[in-house]
Amino acid sequence: MDFLNNYIxxxxxxxxxxxxxxxxxxxxxxxxxxIGLSIVDTGVNLLIICMGYLKNGTxxxxxxxxxxxxxxxxxxxxxxxxxxxxxxxxxxxxxxSLAIRLYQHYGTLDMRKIKEQKW
Amino acid sequence: MxxxxxxxxxxxxxxxxxxxxxxxxxxxxxxxxxxxxxxxxIEETGAVNxxxxxxxxxxxFDTLGEVTxxxxxxxxxxxxxATVQNKTRGVITPPSLILTxxxxxxxxxxxxxxxYIFLHGHLTPGGGFQGGAIIASGFLLRYLGxxxxxxxxxxxxxxxxxxxxxxxxxxxxxxxxxxxxxxNFLPKGVANTLLSAGIIPLIYIAIGLKVGxxxxxxxxxxxxxx
Amino acid sequence: MEKFRNxxxxxxxxxxxxxxxxxxxxxxxxxxxxxxxLGVSLFTSAGYLGLGLPSPGIRKIAYSILYLIVLLIExxxxxxxxxxxxxxxxxxxxxxxxxxxxxxxxxxxxxxLANSITLTPGTFTLDIQGxxxxxxxxxxKGEGWEERxxxxxxxxxxxxxxxxx
Amino acid sequence: xxxxxLLIIAPLSAAFIIPLMGYGLKRIVKFIPPLVxxxxxxxxxxxxxxxxxxxxxxxxGGFPPPFGINLYVGPLGILFSCVISLVGFIVSIYALNxxxxxxxxxxxxxxxxxxxxxxGIVLTGDIFNLFVFYEILCISSYALVGYTGEKAGIESASKxxxxxxxxxxxxxxxxxxxxxxxxxxxxxxxxxxxxSVHTMELFxxxxxxxxxxxxxxxxxxxxxxxxxxxxxxxxxISAILSxxxxxxxxxxxxxxxFTIFGATDILQFLMLLGLVTLLVGEFSAFSQDNIKRMLxxxxxxxxxxxxxxxxxxxxxxISGGLFQFTTHALSKSLLFLTTGYMIYRAxxxxxxxxxxxxxxxxxxxxxxxxxxxxLIGLPPFIGFPSKFMIVYSVLARxxxxxxxxxxxxxxxxxxxxxxxxxxxxxIYFKGExxxxxxxxxxLSALIPVIILVLLIIGIGIYPKVLTSILDSSAAELLDxxxxxxxxxx
Numbered sequence: 001m002d003f004l005n006n007y008i009x010x011x012x013x014x015x016x017x018x019x020x021x022x023x024x025x026x027x028x029x030x031x032x033x034x035i036g037l038s039i040v041d042t043g044v045n046l047l048i049i050c051m052g053y054l055k056n057g058t059x060x061x062x063x064x065x066x067x068x069x070x071x072x073x074x075x076x077x078x079x080x081x082x083x084x085x086x087x088x089x090x091x092x093x094x095x096x097s098l099a100i101r102l103y104q105h106y107g108t109l110d111m112r113k114i115k116e117q118k119w
Numbered sequence: 120m121x122x123x124x125x126x127x128x129x130x131x132x133x134x135x136x137x138x139x140x141x142x143x144x145x146x147x148x149x150x151x152x153x154x155x156x157x158x159x160x161i162e163e164t165g166a167v168n169x170x171x172x173x174x175x176x177x178x179x180f181d182t183l184g185e186v187t188x189x190x191x192x193x194x195x196x197x198x199x200x201a202t203v204q205n206k207t208r209g210v211i212t213p214p215s216l217i218l219t220x221x222x223x224x225x226x227x228x229x230x231x232x233x234x235y236i237f238l239h240g241h242l243t244p245g246g247g248f249q250g251g252a253i254i255a256s257g258f259l260l261r262y263l264g265x266x267x268x269x270x271x272x273x274x275x276x277x278x279x280x281x282x283x284x285x286x287x288x289x290x291x292x293x294x295x296x297x298x299x300x301x302x303n304f305l306p307k308g309v310a311n312t313l314l315s316a317g318i319i320p321l322i323y324i325a326i327g328l329k330v331g332x333x334x335x336x337x338x339x340x341x342x343x344x345x
Numbered sequence: 346m347e348k349f350r351n352x353x354x355x356x357x358x359x360x361x362x363x364x365x366x367x368x369x370x371x372x373x374x375x376x377x378x379x380x381x382x383l384g385v386s387l388f389t390s391a392g393y394l395g396l397g398l399p400s401p402g403i404r405k406i407a408y409s410i411l412y413l414i415v416l417l418i419e420x421x422x423x424x425x426x427x428x429x430x431x432x433x434x435x436x437x438x439x440x441x442x443x444x445x446x447x448x449x450x451x452x453x454x455x456x457x458l459a460n461s462i463t464l465t466p467g468t469f470t471l472d473i474q475g476x477x478x479x480x481x482x483x484x485x486k487g488e489g490w491e492e493r494x495x496x497x498x499x500x501x502x503x504x505x506x507x508x509x510x
Numbered sequence: 511x512x513x514x515x516l517l518i519i520a521p522l523s524a525a526f527i528i529p530l531m532g533y534g535l536k537r538i539v540k541f542i543p544p545l546v547x548x549x550x551x552x553x554x555x556x557x558x559x560x561x562x563x564x565x566x567x568x569x570x571g572g573f574p575p576p577f578g579i580n581l582y583v584g585p586l587g588i589l590f591s592c593v594i595s596l597v598g599f600i601v602s603i604y605a606l607n608x609x610x611x612x613x614x615x616x617x618x619x620x621x622x623x624x625x626x627x628x629x630g631i632v633l634t635g636d637i638f639n640l641f642v643f644y645e646i647l648c649i650s651s652y653a654l655v656g657y658t659g660e661k662a663g664i665e666s667a668s669k670x671x672x673x674x675x676x677x678x679x680x681x682x683x684x685x686x687x688x689x690x691x692x693x694x695x696x697x698x699x700x701x702x703x704x705x706s707v708h709t710m711e712l713f714x715x716x717x718x719x720x721x722x723x724x725x726x727x728x729x730x731x732x733x734x735x736x737x738x739x740x741x742x743x744x745x746x747i748s749a750i751l752s753x754x755x756x757x758x759x760x761x762x763x764x765x766x767x768f769t770i771f772g773a774t775d776i777l778q779f780l781m782l783l784g785l786v787t788l789l790v791g792e793f794s795a796f797s798q799d800n801i802k803r804m805l806x807x808x809x810x811x812x813x814x815x816x817x818x819x820x821x822x823x824x825x826x827x828i829s830g831g832l833f834q835f836t837t838h839a840l841s842k843s844l845l846f847l848t849t850g851y852m853i854y855r856a857x858x859x860x861x862x863x864x865x866x867x868x869x870x871x872x873x874x875x876x877x878x879x880x881x882x883x884x885l886i887g888l889p890p891f892i893g894f895p896s897k898f899m900i901v902y903s904v905l906a907r908x909x910x911x912x913x914x915x916x917x918x919x920x921x922x923x924x925x926x927x928x929x930x931x932x933x934x935x936x937i938y939f940k941g942e943x944x945x946x947x948x949x950x951x952x953l954s955a956l957i958p959v960i961i962l963v964l965l966i967i968g969i970g971i972y973p974k975v976l977t978s979i980l981d982s983s984a985a986e987l988l989d990x991x992x993x994x995x996x997x998x999x
Binding site for chain 1 (some may be wrong): 651668669677678679
């Protein structure tokens with residue numbers, strides 16, 4: 001129980017990362033690959049957030065007086081995660097645009113069938 | 120075969136993760152850097168939202184890169200989807216009255232809510248990126264509800280560029296005033312009021328408009344394609 | 346003139362929402378609210394009153410509040426009704442799609458009516474075509490569209506007609 | 511004194527301005543990249559003498575590390591930024607008349623952003639900031655590979671994107687783990703604390719870093735995307751990707767291994783990795799009949815050589831690796847630029863289609879030959895001193911294993927010579943061209959080619975110009991303590 005208590009968030013984060021990696025390794029449909037990438041991305045974001053977690057912590061915002069700085073969670077990972085989410089969005093948009101063009105050219109998204117170039 | 124192979128790889132990876140992570144206790148007390156931000160953040164930047172003070176002051180350069188990445192995505196998307204030959208669009212079934220009316224009614228409120236979020240970035244959770252995303256969602260609703268009404272792409276592009284340039288100019292002004300790029304050269308003001316935290320609200324206004332225009336532009340390009 | 350009326354109407358609405366959001370009367374925030382509302386309503390106010398929004402009046406505001414209360418009561422009542430049907434061992438449902446006519450004229454009023462019907466569990470507005478509302482109903486009762494309309498949205502429609510007259 | 515921040519800000523703001531110029535100033539958009547890159551070149555060169563004596567540390571936002579982001583402008587960074595702006599400048603002159611298809615304006619903006627990302631990576635002193643610039647570099651490469659919208663480009667761009675962004679995710683995981691361990695993101699601060707942790711726990715982040723950055727720098731098992739991407743893009747993009755982008759991956763890798771981790775134990779592994787990459791690249795290049803694919807595989811081989819030299823781990827070896835980096839940046843962009851117009855005139859990428867070009871396009875063919883000779887390592891071109899340095903550094907280690915490695919490297923070089931001679935033979939000695947379409951490339955393409963040729967010969971004859979900066983760069987990589995002291999001063 002203690003193990004779960006200490007590591008449950010890490011298990012979740014790496015679980016997502018591994019699910020994404022598994023999709024990336026075994027699937028061949030481009031859209032599924034993109035979904036896999038997104039899942040990996042989500043897992044990584046969760047992992048970064050976990051790095052700054054504090055038990056019973058509060059948000060690092062001094063919106064009113066009397067908040068205890070001791071109980072605030074580490075704000076750095078939150079700032080990092082903002083950046084990494086935006087990067088994820090950018091990559092996703094690029095990937096989808098490429099998928100649209102690829103489908104227009106080949107009529108399929110199955111990477112096994114798209115083999116004009118050597119892989 | 121492929122599946123078994125990938126499973127083996129993943130198991131090896133998981134072992135590595137376990138060895139590495141077993142030494143990082145979960146929910147440990149904050150790091151030195153994080154504690155410094157919490158203690159000195161308000162004093163040094165004037166923003167009560169410490170995350171914002173990190174995003175725009177301590178690590179403002181990252182945010183400039185982040186803004187660039189979004190700009191890059193919209194540029195790349197436009198470049199890849201620009202030279203399409205068959206512009207014939209399929210027949211659009213007109214959306215139902217409920218959707219059309221509701222979207223016309225709600226559109227101004229969504230825009231204002233986005234503006235509220237990015238103006239209060241240094242006081243409450245939120246900021247330029249979130250506010251921009253909300254504004255873009257307003258445009259998405261508009262495209263769903265009134266598909267025949269299009270906004271010209273060129274205005275999006277102009278706002279994008281101007282937002283980026285405004286960010287850099289604010290940074291350079293800090294350079295001339297304080298000797299550091301992105302230096303917070305404006306007076307910090309009284310904490311917890313709207314006009315505080317120096318350059319943070321200014322940058323967030325630029326980012327909010329820019330992100331809103333960018334996302335809306337991306338949505339517009341993708342809708343044009345499909 | 347019409348443009349100006351649109352503009353003022355939207356501006357006041359936006360200012361009200363802004364006050365609700367910031368829930369403060371600090372001059373700085375108020376000024377920011379005025380600027381944003383001005384900007385937004387300048388760009389988006391074209392044809393806003395064309396949606397059929399009512400002109401303000403104390404009586405209408407009172408009825409709007411009454412409408413919210415009635416809606417809440419109806420939602421709670423319908424919740425219990427659907428819960429009873431779900432939990433009952435025989436599941437006494439008789440689903441079907443019914444068409445009812447509404448006397449409301451304005452688009453926005455029709456949309457509010459349709460959304461209220463969707464919000465109450467058990468009924469669900471599929472579409473509006475002209476004056477006809479297409480509704481999916483978990484237990485179809487009554488005969489003829491007039492009786493059914495009375496059961497589904499009689500109270501709503503009456504209040505809405507007063508507000509939007 | 512010029513502030514090094516300008517090296518990043520100038521191309522970035524130019525990229526932001528370009529879309530605004532779509533209204534009425536379309537004609538002059540293509541002159542912006544040469545202008546900005548020329549400016550960057552001047553700034554980098556003017557900074558170089560100061561930096562060799564004392565690295566410049568720039569605080570961004572006025573916060574000292576580890577609380578704010580800092581730029582560490584040392585000799586290594588300036589060497590890279592000089593090469594980046596030089597190659598960027600030359601390729602952008604070439605592009606003035608070459609880029610005619612697709613969204614031209616967007617091409618120029620993307621091109622500038624790619625160089626911004628590359629410059630940012632080599633100058634920053636913060637690991638997460640490095641990641642952000644790394645993403646700028648990667649995403650602009652994906653967009654540039656696919657920007658023509660043609661079949662081959664789109665296909666290779668999507669493959670590149672999948673592999674590349676998986677690599678970046680791995681880097682991000684490693685950064686998260688390191689932050690969890692040390693609670694800091696500054697590279698110098700991290701390096702100063704790294705000895706306090708057991709090696710076993712550091713192994714996993716290091717592996718993630720090597721895998722992630724190996725994708726961008728195309729180290730052997732991760733190089734599947736490279737030949738497709740480099741051969742299907744227009745020649746200017748191939749030149750910049752081969753000349754700059756993949757080497758930036760190597761830079762990041764070296765920064766992580768040498769400065770942050772100080773992991774001298776894995777250098778032999780790095781050597782082996784380089785050797786395998788070299789052999790795989792050269793052998794695959796040998797069996798190609800498409801000239802651009804051949805050049806792309808040859809890039810893989812050269813990357814292998816650079817990694818190999820880095821793995822030697824002595825001052826002399828690393829200098830040799832950095833010298834080889836310069837050599838390859840200049841020679842490979844020369845090769846891609848010359849083949850660009852040859853392919854354009856011949857209408858095909860087959861080597862057999864280039865037969866007889868030597869008479870129709872004499873200047874271009876001579877330039878191609880010089881580039882090829884330089885890559886093979888023949889005197890008096892720039893490739894000779896760099897390869898000589900690597901060979902000498904390996905021999906200086908005086909160990910039997912290293913001699914065996916060296917023999918394999920030289921065997922790779924022989925293969926390299928073989929396939930380049932195959933092309934040169936086709937250009938000069940085979941067949942007669944009858945069609946009149948093939949004529950000399952236009953002036954705007956010849957000027958950059960001639961500049962490159964002059965540089966290749968000039969540095970080849972007098973390699974001492976680079977000695978001081980190469981030595982101090984190698985010293986910066988090897989001297990961790992000095993780096994930490996300077997950055998956290």
